[in-house]
Amino acid sequence: MNWTETLWLGVGFTGQALFSMRFLVQWFYSEKAKRSVIPVHFWYFSLAGGLTLLTYAIYKRDPVFIVGQASGLFVYARNLYWVHQEEAEPAALDHHLKS
Numbered sequence: 001m002n003w004t005e006t007l008w009l010g011v012g013f014t015g016q017a018l019f020s021m022r023f024l025v026q027w028f029y030s031e032k033a034k035r036s037v038i039p040v041h042f043w044y045f046s047l048a049g050g051l052t053l054l055t056y057a058i059y060k061r062d063p064v065f066i067v068g069q070a071s072g073l074f075v076y077a078r079n080l081y082w083v084h085q086e087e088a089e090p091a092a093l094d095h096h097l098k099s
Contacts, residue, residue: 011055015049015051015055017049019046021049026042040080043079043080043083047076047077047080050073053069
């Protein structure tokens with residue numbers, strides 16, 4: 001195996017590790033809360049892992065893998081949008097009340 005293939009294999013495994021971390025993070029936070037929760041870190045690991053895996057899929061020219069990862073990225077990004085919108089609402093309300 002040449003160094004280019006080794007590098008891309010590293011990219012693929014890094015993406016898989018990032019994507020897998022989301023489950024460990026979710027499990028940890030759920031155990032801590034004693035209920036099922038999805039922390040914001042879950043979505044960041046999803047996005048980072050998904051982007052890395054999409055890059056690897058494009059390199060491998062695997063259309064099934066590309067479509068799967070690309071479509072997931074929209075879900076992860078949209079959930080992060082909602083999380084940040086929710087965080088911004090109290091600040092906007094506070095600003096409105098002070099006006």
